[in-house]
Amino acid sequence: MRHVIALDVGGTGMKAALISADGTLLHEARRPTGRERGPHAVIAAILDFAAELREHGLAAYGEAPAAAGLAVPGIVDEVAGIAVYAANLRWKDVPLRALLAERLGGVPVALGHDVRTGGLAEGRIGAGNGADRFLFVPLGTGIAGAIGIEGRIEAGAHGYAGEIGHIVVRPGGRECGCGAAGCLEAYASAAAVARTWAAESGDPEADAADCARAVEAGDRRAAAVWGEAIDALADGLVTGLTLLDPRVLIIGGGLAEAGDTLFGPLRAAVEARLTFQKLPLIVPAALGDTAGCLGAGLLAWDLISVEVTA
16 A cells, blocks of 8 residues: 655654555554754654654555655755754754655655644645635744645745744743744743743643633633733734735644633634734634644655656
């Protein structure tokens, strides 16, 4: 059975799958990234994992993978196939596409940015399925974005397109990890909500989910923290939709797990800020933490389609 390898590398774990041409997940596996052992060990772990998947495919389906897709965090040069930089994994200028292709016997390999790859999956087979223009915004430790246009993801001239988390929504405000002050990420990421609620509640172990539960229970302090995040997020999203005019706005990541506690007030806050803009459909992401892996598989199949067409 013809299949591809899909790998999604995160800061703490790796998700992988063998995927058939019709999108069926033939085999799934997970394992730790092992970043505590250093960047060279992480690279070795990725290559070893892929090699094991290749052997599994040979044994189970009678042939080697037709291609492979790899999604990684940080700054990614998708055209050159280089993982330029990732703070959590401590690597720099790693030619991952070439290394993986060599390890897999020369099969075509696609390298993608994790959020853009996840956005590709959400746009094609997830919450944005059928939308010609969408914006995917995961709210996790940070806030990133993926701009979907006619079935592809726009990377930008230098690979930085979609970084909506670094729109300044509160000039001169909280310091952001990027070095600027007042970025959306510093106010509306799951990590930012967790920090603010931990300080407000006096519980250093409190997280964003705890804040959401407190909101649902009627806690006024939690409502104030949550409202601050919603207001900042709405300001950032309206900037994004003013520039991009998406048909669908897909919100994912840990904060989206709050469901209507997030989406009810967020839709109202976005709509209240619009003047001439069209309100997009605002929906939760559908694929959860499998989006990056599924997107990596789509990248791999796209490579084969391009080769066949050529």
